Amino acid sequence: MLRLEDLTLFVRAAALNSFSDTAREAGLQPAQVSTAIKRLEQSLNIRLFARSTRSLRLTPEGEIWLPYAISTLQTLEAGFEQIQPARDEVRGVLQIAVPSDLGRNLLLAVFQAFRREHPALQLKILFSDQVTDVFKDPVDVAFRYGNNDDASYVALPLAPHNHRVIVAAPSYLERCGEPKTLSDLVSHDALTYAIRGRVYDKWTLSLNGDAHHVAVKSAMMSDDAEVIRRLAVAGEGIAYKSWLDVSEDVIEGRLKIILPQYQGDSVPLTMICPHRKQLSATVRLLHEAVKQRCDILQNLRPA
Template sequence: MVRFEDLALFVRTAACGSFSKAARDANLLPGQVSAAIQRLERDLDIRLFARSTRSLRLTDEGERYLPYARDVIDLLHAGRDELRRDDEALSGTLFIAAPSDLGRNVLLPWLGEFRRAHPRLDMRLQLSDQVTDVFRDPVDVALRYGAMVDASFIALPLAPENRRVLVAAPAYIEQCGMPRSLEELKNHSCLLWQMAGRLYDKWVFPTTKGKATVHVKGALACDDADVVRRWALAGEGIAYKSWLDVRADVLAGRLIVVLPQQPGEPAPLQMICPHRRQFSPAVRQLHGFLRERCETLAGPL
């Protein structure tokens, strides 16, 4: 008979790509995970993984079986959650992925407050500006900026009116001057973000005629958005950031809004779930909590 624990470890191993990573996530030894997979393979009489000393990959049978295993686990979790629906004491483990800057500087204190309200709930936070695959990675929810065009998952709005904003430190403005138009950004040191080898050096702004794209340049670029913000605070140049990420710095005077009359590109914040069967009580309550906190943050001045 197939064990639920073995099935869950199979799904986690497929997402992690190795026994050791799956073991760390589940707080087990790699040998325990390997034994669980072997046991599941015996129960099913199929080979789920092709193993070598350097790699681990799903077999064709494993690829075909994986979505069914996910569905079984989701269905069992949904049944458990339905039984606990009236229980206000959240428990279990919630896996959350979030962008680096938002996660470190905005989300952390909020999650601390949420955790204190639900002490039986464990949380695992993954901070990265790489786009999390909510279907393959071991996360329950992911926070993302931007409009969601993929209809294969569910997007729950958190800050639908959020926009990007140009900011720089007072020291930079004093030394290099305040740009008077979007065109003048080309003459300034701009702080750039990159991901997967792509440099985001074309900044887009809405206009009455549609949109304007400015090709900017700068000597500094990083794949961690929090580093870009820190460079701006250090007076290294102009950054184009989400208002949620720099709001506290602007209100404290550490950063100045550049071209305040120019609207920035929309950057709505969403909470992403693979599908509605993962709307556990913890996910539902976290979404309501975070949306309430985001609503208290005013838009760009």
């Protein structure tokens, strides 16, 4: 007979590709995780993992069975939640990871209002442009830009239609002129973003379904997206930013969208959790608050 604990450890080991990390997360010894997996394999009469001294990976049979195991755990968790008595869960500590620009200029106000609404809750907020590993880092939820195809964690969409836009301050445009074509961008000072040594100085823009790639000249670059936004507002050059990051600057006139007929890269915003069990009432309410703010800004974007 299958044990629920063994099933849970199998799903986590498949996500982490490590018995040691799974054991650490569950507060067990690695040998206990290995024993649980062996017991599960004996019950199923199949081998779930191909093991070596340096790697751990699912066998073809393990890959086939994994989604069924995940579905089973999710169904049990949903049933468990339905029979629990109602209670106020908006308390305790919630640890959040959020990109620097998005966090400081958009979500911080949402977090503040959320905390005032739920005074029994303590928020711990990590601002960083590095991609947070929600399985290994001490966070409950993370906000992440980009398409997330990893089924090992729970993803709650916030702004699925968010795109990048080209922006500059009115002071810069008065001093250097406003680009009227994509080729004009090459002669302007670009403010570019760098992460893990890669400089994003090739901007992709689409018009009527046709994609165009422009290699810009970096006047200033930074590995902090908030710095790039500040430099753009200060009139130091042209930036290629997520609409959510610069929406309030555009609305209040500190920045202007350049070449608005072109659509920039798609950068959907998602809130992710490492486990379904962390989709508490607190997390769901925070998701609703952030989504409401994102919806407002998406609707305010100039056509």
